[in-house]
Amino acid sequence: MTDACVVVNGLRKRFGPTIALDGMSFGVRPGLVTGFAGPNGAGKSTTMRVILGLDAADEGTALIGGRPYRDLRRPLCQVGSLLDASALQPGRTARDHLMWLARSQGLGARRVDAVIEQVGLRTAARRRAGGLSLGMRQRLGIAAALLGDPPVLIMDEPFNGMDPEGIIWIRALLRSLAAEGRAVLVSSHLMSELQDTADHVVVAGRGRVIADASVARLLETASGRRATLEEAYLELTRDAAGFRAAGAPEAAL
Amino acid sequence: MTVTAPYRPDPPAGRDGFVPVLRAEWTKFRTVRGWVAGVVVAAMVTVLFGILVASGVHCASGPFPGRPVELPCSAPLGPGGEAVDDRFFFVHRPLDGDGSVTARLTSLTGITTFPPPDHHPVVPRVVPWAKAGVIIKAGTERGSAYTAMMITGSHGARMQSGFTSDVAGPPGGVSAASPRWVRLTRSGGTITGYESADGTRWTEVGTARLAGPARAGLFVASPCDLSVYQGTFGGVGAACRFTQATAVFDQVTVRGAPPGGWGRTRVGDTGQRTDWELYHRPAGVQESAGTFTVTGSGDMAPLRAGEHVTVEWALAGVPIGLVVIAVVAVGFISAEYRRGLIRTTLLATPRRGRTLAAKAVVAGTVTFAAGLAATGVAIPIGTRILRAGGAVVLPVGALTEVRVAVGTAALMAVVAVLALGLGALLRRGGAAVAVVIATVVLPEVLAKASILPDGMARWLLRVTPAAGFAIRQSVPEYPQVIGYYAPVLGYYPLAPWAGFAVLCGYAALVLGLATARLRRRDA
Numbered sequence A: 001m002t003d004a005c006v007v008v009n010g011l012r013k014r015f016g017p018t019i020a021l022d023g024m025s026f027g028v029r030p031g032l033v034t035g036f037a038g039p040n041g042a043g044k045s046t047t048m049r050v051i052l053g054l055d056a057a058d059e060g061t062a063l064i065g066g067r068p069y070r071d072l073r074r075p076l077c078q079v080g081s082l083l084d085a086s087a088l089q090p091g092r093t094a095r096d097h098l099m100w101l102a103r104s105q106g107l108g109a110r111r112v113d114a115v116i117e118q119v120g121l122r123t124a125a126r127r128r129a130g131g132l133s134l135g136m137r138q139r140l141g142i143a144a145a146l147l148g149d150p151p152v153l154i155m156d157e158p159f160n161g162m163d164p165e166g167i168i169w170i171r172a173l174l175r176s177l178a179a180e181g182r183a184v185l186v187s188s189h190l191m192s193e194l195q196d197t198a199d200h201v202v203v204a205g206r207g208r209v210i211a212d213a214s215v216a217r218l219l220e221t222a223s224g225r226r227a228t229l230e231e232a233y234l235e236l237t238r239d240a241a242g243f244r245a246a247g248a249p250e251a252a253l
Numbered sequence B: 001m002t003v004t005a006p007y008r009p010d011p012p013a014g015r016d017g018f019v020p021v022l023r024a025e026w027t028k029f030r031t032v033r034g035w036v037a038g039v040v041v042a043a044m045v046t047v048l049f050g051i052l053v054a055s056g057v058h059c060a061s062g063p064f065p066g067r068p069v070e071l072p073c074s075a076p077l078g079p080g081g082e083a084v085d086d087r088f089f090f091v092h093r094p095l096d097g098d099g100s101v102t103a104r105l106t107s108l109t110g111i112t113t114f115p116p117p118d119h120h121p122v123v124p125r126v127v128p129w130a131k132a133g134v135i136i137k138a139g140t141e142r143g144s145a146y147t148a149m150m151i152t153g154s155h156g157a158r159m160q161s162g163f164t165s166d167v168a169g170p171p172g173g174v175s176a177a178s179p180r181w182v183r184l185t186r187s188g189g190t191i192t193g194y195e196s197a198d199g200t201r202w203t204e205v206g207t208a209r210l211a212g213p214a215r216a217g218l219f220v221a222s223p224c225d226l227s228v229y230q231g232t233f234g235g236v237g238a239a240c241r242f243t244q245a246t247a248v249f250d251q252v253t254v255r256g257a258p259p260g261g262w263g264r265t266r267v268g269d270t271g272q273r274t275d276w277e278l279y280h281r282p283a284g285v286q287e288s289a290g291t292f293t294v295t296g297s298g299d300m301a302p303l304r305a306g307e308h309v310t311v312e313w314a315l316a317g318v319p320i321g322l323v324v325i326a327v328v329a330v331g332f333i334s335a336e337y338r339r340g341l342i343r344t345t346l347l348a349t350p351r352r353g354r355t356l357a358a359k360a361v362v363a364g365t366v367t368f369a370a371g372l373a374a375t376g377v378a379i380p381i382g383t384r385i386l387r388a389g390g391a392v393v394l395p396v397g398a399l400t401e402v403r404v405a406v407g408t409a410a411l412m413a414v415v416a417v418l419a420l421g422l423g424a425l426l427r428r429g430g431a432a433v434a435v436v437i438a439t440v441v442l443p444e445v446l447a448k449a450s451i452l453p454d455g456m457a458r459w460l461l462r463v464t465p466a467a468g469f470a471i472r473q474s475v476p477e478y479p480q481v482i483g484y485y486a487p488v489l490g491y492y493p494l495a496p497w498a499g500f501a502v503l504c505g506y507a508a509l510v511l512g513l514a515t516a517r518l519r520r521r522d523a
Helices: A044-051 A094-104 A109-119 A134-146 A164-179 A191-195 A215-221 A229-246 B018-030 B033-055 B275-279 B311-315 B318-339 B341-348 B352-388 B398-426 B429-448 B454-463 B465-472 B496-520
Strands: A006-015 A018-028 A033-037 A059-064 A079-082 A152-156 A183-188 A200-205 A208-214 B084-086 B088-095 B099-113 B122-124 B131-137 B146-152 B157-161 B165-168 B180-187 B190-196 B202-209 B214-221 B225-230 B236-241 B243-255 B263-267 B284-288 B291-296 B300-302
Touching: A006 A044, A018 A044, A018 A059, A018 A183, A018 A208, A033 A044, A033 A164, A033 A191, A044 A059, A044 A152, A044 A183, A079 A134, A094 A109, A094 A134, A094 B018, A094 B341, A109 A134, A134 A152, A134 A164, A152 A164, A164 A183, A183 A191, A191 A229, A200 A215, A200 A229, A208 A215, A208 A229, A215 A229, B018 B033, B018 B352, B033 B311, B033 B318, B033 B352, B088 B131, B088 B284, B088 B291, B099 B131, B099 B214, B131 B180, B131 B243, B146 B180, B146 B190, B157 B190, B157 B202, B165 B202, B180 B214, B214 B243, B214 B291, B263 B284, B311 B352, B311 B398, B318 B341, B318 B352, B318 B398, B318 B429, B341 B352, B352 B398, B352 B496, B398 B429, B398 B465, B398 B496, B429 B454, B429 B465, B454 B465, B454 B496, B465 B496
Parallel strands: A033 A183, A033 A200, A079 A152, A152 A183
Antiparallel strands: A006 A018, A006 A059, A200 A208, B084 B300, B088 B214, B088 B263, B099 B122, B099 B180, B099 B243, B131 B146, B131 B214, B146 B157, B157 B165, B180 B190, B190 B202, B225 B236, B243 B291, B284 B291
């Protein structure tokens, strides 16, 4: 984990009586697409928000290049992120949305037009965000993540709302971003989406990591009949539940 | 797994710091059409409502104005440029160069008509600011420069000049047992006022400038008696009742005057007479064996707001404009909470205090610019319409007018910052707008509309952010001039900048709390 760009170490967080994070620890390495999987409530989104400095953890650290997000200068040039693609001011055009983000990082209109081109939003750039389809909003969110040409990308459910063509496009994009040496963390609740995209998978359950391995390894360590990541995942999460019930401390591969 | 070298982009050009945050927030603001339109509408509403109010004001030349918006049609200007009341009885001789006027006052009596609470027709009573004494005045025309040394009904000896200046001398009243001496000397354009109890030991009260040809002599004035009553539907009303004072002078000497008799002038005579003057005692002077008995009414004083129109009437639309400003400024932050966009904002600019400060700067600056455009248009157009309607718009100095125009724009800007802070603190747009209306707009409107009792109106305009409206007050209170200095007539309990400071304090407090909450809470 020493070469990881993003290091999550022992995160704990409670929301009232609910334990959201219970010792979450993993790393995201450059040059790879790291899938972040787990059932709803496993703590994926909370972990991402803590990494991005939006939520504060009760315990533990989440560092990007050795520093917490809030200490980054021009953060969009170091970490690009996509959390909720629908978080837009409906009256503002897609291009203007990217424009204010660019200004916040000291970037100009040329970079805005470049990412609009890159995500294929040119025809919709002057449309108001309120009139964009979910797929177009997703592309706009990805454009915002790419705006600062960052070495680290963190995306929460980027496949949501995408048509099949869009899913193919985003897979290729994520792979090409990783191939350029960027660290890419992608969460999804659908393992099938990650199977053809991720090099490495972190599986979360009940606020902690229950598996952290390459896709190849996840598939091969399992018995021969498990041909898909989805099956491996289902077995893992079922095991995790069993371990916790028995009070066993760890379940990792 | 392929081994790839970590991605190291070229460090992008550009700056880190407050400026990019500011540019981001400005870009955000100008790219939402509704917000830009809202600020323009706020400015237009401010101007149009001011014009509407100004168009409804007409002067009335009759003695009994029927409606409160009917006001006297003209007023003389004093040497300082302010509109003045200049009515008194004047017994005078020419004094073109150096010289002096001295007199002994042995009696000051008077009557008040219809005084509350029982409204007896007439009672013998000297009103507190009835005044009698010696005066040097540039002429007998209304508004001409003067300096007077006087004994008042119950404010002791005073030296007054130029309609606004008032210097207190030794206290005490006048009676046959304890007469008072007053003297004015003029030497090279400087007039010095003295008072004495015995005519030998003199106390200097003050000095004033008055050069050139003048008239020197005796005068008596008695301002109307103000009574304030509780209105039927809450609020207050005010009535000012005719009074008259009579002073007895002897040992009168004027040095430096050419030989000749005394002139007698009822300064500021409108030709109107009260029944008391017609059937009992007219204004005038009776002289017998060196004793002058002078009777007069009126005052030498600047005109008050309420009885007359002021510049800020043209800004009557400001509270309405502020409602629109509040909606826009609150929306500038609460919309981000509603849409979840606040997270995107904090991802781009994670220094939360800086981000909120940038929003406040943008909201404040945009509102200030719109407010300045509004006041810059409303004041000249509104006062022109008021004057065209015949109203006397109390003139104020250029600096005061600039303070009213720029200060009102600043008031709107600070209210925008306050609204933004409330939006960030409460995170709910409707609640934040409601708080702004309840604490800023309502106290001002209720106080001005005479709905609240006077005491409560004053209290609210001290302790709520609405205190900031004091920045609009163009004419000051004069303690030596009887007047109903109430919020309903445009007099605020705090001085203009003090009231503005109260508003700024609230804005700073709310913004500080909002920053603390933004820093502490998960986004």
